[in-house]
Amino acid sequence: MTNRFTITNIRDALVSRQFPTVTAWNRLEGRPRTANFDRALKAEIRDALWMLTKQWQLGEFQGDDAGSPVFAKLHLDTTRLTKYQAASNPVEAFETAVPLEAKVERRPIPFTLAGQEISLDLRLLMGRQWLKLVRSVGNFTQGYLDRYPIALPNPSLKKDAQLCAHQEVWQTFAAVAGRRLDGYKLYLYLKESTTHHAYDGILVPDADKFAIDTLATKFINWFETLYYQPSSEDAWQPSRLEYQFACSAPTSTGEKVYRAEEYYQGHLDWYNFDLDPTSGGLGTPPASPAPPATDTQTLIPVPITFEGMPNTRWWAFEDRLTNFGDIKPDTTDLAKLLLIEFGLVYANDWFLIPYTLPVGSIARIRGMMVTNVFGERFWIEAAGSGLDDNWQRWSMFTINTKGNAKEVADTSLLLLPTVPKIQESSPLEEVMLIRDEMANMVWAIEKTIPLASGNSKAGSEAAIETHNYYQRILSPTPSVTPVPTSPPNNANISYLAMTSVPEHWIPFIPVHLKDDVREIQLQRAAMPRILEGDSSKPRKVRPRTVLMQFGLDEKKPYFIHEEEVPCAGIRVAQSFQRTRWNDGRTFVWFGVRKQTGRGEGSSGLAFDQIVDMKS
Numbered sequence: 068m069t070n071r072f073t074i075t076n077i078r079d080a081l082v083s084r085q086f087p088t089v090t091a092w093n094r095l096e097g098r099p100r101t102a103n104f105d106r107a108l109k110a111e112i113r114d115a116l117w118m119l120t121k122q123w124q125l126g127e128f129q130g131d132d133a134g135s136p137v138f139a140k141l142h143l144d145t146t147r148l149t150k151y152q153a154a155s156n157p158v159e160a161f162e163t164a165v166p167l168e169a170k171v172e173r174r175p176i177p178f179t180l181a182g183q184e185i186s187l188d189l190r191l192l193m194g195r196q197w198l199k200l201v202r203s204v205g206n207f208t209q210g211y212l213d214r215y216p217i218a219l220p221n222p223s224l225k226k227d228a229q230l231c232a233h234q235e236v237w238q239t240f241a242a243v244a245g246r247r248l249d250g251y252k253l254y255l256y257l258k259e260s261t262t263h264h265a266y267d268g269i270l271v272p273d274a275d276k277f278a279i280d281t282l283a284t285k286f287i288n289w290f291e292t293l294y295y296q297p298s299s300e301d302a303w304q305p306s307r308l309e310y311q312f313a314c315s316a317p318t319s320t321g322e323k324v325y326r327a328e329e330y331y332q333g334h335l336d337w338y339n340f341d342l343d344p345t346s347g348g349l350g351t352p353p354a355s356p357a358p359p360a361t362d363t364q365t366l367i368p369v370p371i372t373f374e375g376m377p378n379t380r381w382w383a384f385e386d387r388l389t390n391f392g393d394i395k396p397d398t399t400d401l402a403k404l405l406l407i408e409f410g411l412v413y414a415n416d417w418f419l420i421p422y423t424l425p426v427g428s429i430a431r432i433r434g435m436m437v438t439n440v441f442g443e444r445f446w447i448e449a450a451g452s453g454l455d456d457n458w459q460r461w462s463m464f465t466i467n468t469k470g471n472a473k474e475v476a477d478t479s480l481l482l483l484p485t486v487p488k489i490q491e492s493s494p495l496e497e498v499m500l501i502r503d504e505m506a507n508m509v510w511a512i513e514k515t516i517p518l519a520s521g522n523s524k525a526g527s528e529a530a531i532e533t534h535n536y537y538q539r540i541l542s543p544t545p546s547v548t549p550v551p552t553s554p555p556n557n558a559n560i561s562y563l564a565m566t567s568v569p570e571h572w573i574p575f576i577p578v579h580l581k582d583d584v585r586e587i588q589l590q591r592a593a594m595p596r597i598l599e600g601d602s603s604k605p606r607k608v609r610p611r612t613v614l615m616q617f618g619l620d621e622k623k624p625y626f627i628h629e630e631e632v633p634c635a636g637i638r639v640a641q642s643f644q645r646t647r648w649n650d651g652r653t654f655v656w657f658g659v660r661k662q663t664g665r666g667e668g669s670s671g672l673a674f675d676q677i678v679d680m681k682s
Contacts, residue, residue, distance in 0.1 A: 134439030136368040139420050142434040146323075146359040148427045150315045150349045153302035158350045161314060163427040163484045165295075166648055168335045171312050171327075172658030173297050174641070177517065177613045178251050181620070183229050186251070187239060188521030190217070193250025193290060200282045201265075210269040212245070215252040219244035225540060229611070230519050232536035233529065239520045254290060257283055295656040305617040306588075308500075308631050308639055308661055314340075315349045316429050319359050322348035323429065325466065325481065331661035333489065333644075337481045342466045344474065361433075368418035368437070376414050424482050426649075431479035449478040486646045491660075494640035495523055496612040500575075500627075501636040501668040509575040509589050509632050510670055515640075516571070516611040526571035529611065534570055534596070541598050563676040568594060570608045572670060573615050575627060589632065591615070591625040614639055614659070636664025 074080050122128060148161040151170065162170065178186045194215070201207055220230035220240050231237045256263050265283040266276050302312040309331040315324045324346040327339045375389020391410055396403040424430055435447040451462025455476040466481060468474040497515035513526035575589040595605035610616050618625045631637070644658045 134441045134443065136418055136437045136439050138365060138438040139368050140363070140365045140434075140436045140438075141420065141422065141432060142361070142363045143422075143430055143432045144319075144359045144361050145424065145428055145430045146316045146318060147425075148314050148316045148429070152313045152349050153297075153300065154304060154311045156300045156302075161427065163425070164648075164650070165484075166486045166646055166654055167484050168333075168486060168489060168644070168646070168658075169295050169654045169656045171302050171310055171330065171335065172333075172644065173295050173656040174301050174303055174658060175296050176294060176657050178255075180517070180519075180611075180613065181229070181609055181616060182226070183519060184218075184249075185229075185517060185519040186521050187217070187243070187519060190249045190251045191243060191247055193254060193286075194248030195250070196289060197250050197253055197265075197282075197286055198248055200286060201279065204275050204278045204282065205271070207266075207269055207271060208248075210271075211248050211253070214268045215249045215256075217244050217247055217249050223540065225537070228533060228536055232533045233518060233524065235522075236518050236520045254287065257287060293655065295654050303659060305614075306626055306628055306631075308627065308637065310659075313343075313349060317359065322346075323479075324349060326469070331659070333491075333658075333660050335485050336483060337464055337466060340466050340481065342468045342477050344468060344470065364422070366420050366422065368420050370415060371417040371419050373410075373414075375410070377411055424480075426482055426484035428482050429479050430482070451476055451478050486648070488646070490645040492643040492645075493523070494642045495657075496614060497638065497640040498612055498614050499636060499638050499664060500632050501664060501666075502632060502634060503668060503670050503672075505669050506672045508577065509627075510568075510668065511573040511575060511591075511610070511615050512668075513571040513573065513610060513612050513615065517613070526611070527569060530570035534598075537596065538598050542600055559680055560677050561680055563678050564674065566671055566673050566676070567597060568670045568672055570594070570596065571611070573608075573610045575632075577629065578626075587629050589627040589629055591627075612641075614641060633663075635666055636668070638662045638664050 074086065080086055148163075150158050151161045152158045153171070176186060176189065178184065178190070184190075194211075198208055198211065201211070217240065220227040220237060222231040222237070229236075230240055253265065256267075257265060264276070264280060265286075266279045271279060302310045304311050307329075309329055311326075311328050311330070313324060313326045315322050317323075324343045325340040326343050326346075327335075328341070330339045332339075375391070377391070389410070391407060394403065394407055396407070422430075432449065437445045437447055439445070449462070451460055451465050453460055453476055455468040455470075455474045456472055457476075460476065462476070462478070464480060466477055466479075468477055494515050495517050496513070499512040499514055501510055501512065503510055513530075515523050516526050516529050518524050518529075572594070574592040574594060576592050577587045578590045580586045580588060591610075593607035593609070596608050597605055609619065615625075639659060639661050641657065641659050643655060645653065645655045647653050
């Protein structure tokens with residue numbers, strides 16, 4: 068039988084194309100005949116035609132008359148930040164030994180809230196530290212326990228509601244009351260006056276007083292090193308719910324002032340600042356600043372490389388970290404298309420000129436000359452020079468210049484003493500501000516509140532427990548008097564004077580500014596606490612967070628600018644922040660973060676309603 072797969076004359080079969088599956092060639096490049104590919108991949112010099120072909124295929128014969136830079140000569144001015152001002156507070160010396168985030172964001176740790184002692188965990192920590200120190204001198208434990216005690220809360224008193232309304236808080240206070248030292252009271256007493264001593268009111272021999280004074284100084288330094296707190300007013304602006312501060316540096320013609328008026332993100336860098344050319348300075352400097360220094364250096368430019376960068380030579384292989392071929396941009400993804408063009412077309416057109424600057428400095432290049440491989444010299448000007456509001460201006464890391472129009476752009480580089488990463492604890496308190504268009508007001512919902520023990524709790528749970536606590540105080544035992552029954556009511560509807568909201572919802576009502584009939588602000592108000600069987604005038608519900616209690620102890624109104632609460636609402640939280648500085652020191656501070664909310668909401672608050680009677 069004839070085998071149809073046997074070809075008797077392969078030459079005639081290929082010419083007449085009798086078998087379409089048999090082709091004359093299947094590869095364009097050379098095919099090694101052995102399993103060893105080392106020689107095939109060497110691209111030996113004798114294969115010049117093949118190399119020229121690959122160069123032509125990769126476009127290396129298309130010259131653009133561009134030479135690579137080999138030398139760059141820089142002439143620049145440098146100056147240092149010397150002044151710092153938190154909001155409108157007194158001017159301080161700028162510190163480069165402290166992260167700028169910690170300097171700006173630090174807020175005092177709340178040890179007292181609405182007249183109630185809180186932060187029991189820190190009070191116990193400070194007390195234990197002091198007793199460990201003072202034991203090296205003598206046994207004065209009982210004397211300090213008697214002078215700086217932790218009071219036992221009374222469940223029958225309304226003033227102890229924040230302690231006794233929550234069972235876990237009351238149990239913690241009851242366990243340590245009279246047994247542990249309140250170290251914060253001792254710290255506060257020592258800080259009130261330089262004439263106060265740690266042995267005041269304690270039976271201490273005269274020979275030990277000097278040693279105790281030394282330990283008191285060590286105790287104060289220990290706490291202030293453990294927690295970085297402001298010595299005076301901080302940069303937080305309650306009416307704006309953000310930080311405001313300014314820094315300045317001396318120049319040859321005066322002073323350069325940088326202002327950050329809307330900082331709340333937690334990531335502090337050059338883009339948070341605006342240059343204020345109209346400011347005359349931040350007042351008298353704390354020290355005589357050094358004049359701006361000039362420097363001229365000749366440096367060697369270095370090509371910039373990045374992960375996934377295409378290689379310009381055929382024998383090099385790109386890594387697999389970035390796959391430009393897998394990017395599928397839409398027609399509106401202009402930023403993505405520009406990024407692809409930068410990575411594929413202009414990847415090898417960028418060079419780096421190394422120059423070391425200390426943190427907290429400002430550098431301005433006054434002149435730059437580049438020499439290429441052809442010996443040509445070029446004078447380079449900043450791409451961002453010109454008018455600051457020119458929409459065609461291209462720049463990176465430049466500060467916006469404040470003004471109305473036609474301000475000259477500032478091309479200096481601001482190098483701030485900031486950290487790349489900050490650790491953040493769980494929020495000690497958290498507030499959601501939402502707009503309620505049905506009630507025509509803004510609500511501050513206390514999602515998380517600080518407890519007196521130092522922990523936190525959900526605001527909804529704390530509101531229920533507090534309300535039940537006041538209800539128990541009002542009627543501790545059930546009444547034995549029979550409750551008179553109301554006459555039968557066969558009406559289909561009833562009148563409801565007002566609905567209510569949970570106690571962790573704090574209202575902010577719109578009010579007009581003084582002598583202004585158009586602009587409004589949001590003023591903190593209060594809801595009444597309605598208790599069953601309470602014949603007295605209802606008391607106002609006080610907020611439970613530090614953020615919402617601003618001005619409450621001084622009986623001052625609290626206003627928030629209306630534009631600070633958008634339709635999406637905002638989330639404001641206070642928590643502990645921690646980072647490590649370049650000298651190895653650890654900084655821990657209490658700071659605020661603000662984020663965008665989740666949209667509008669409705670409290671259900673209504674007045675004068677006719678409701679259907681329930682069957």
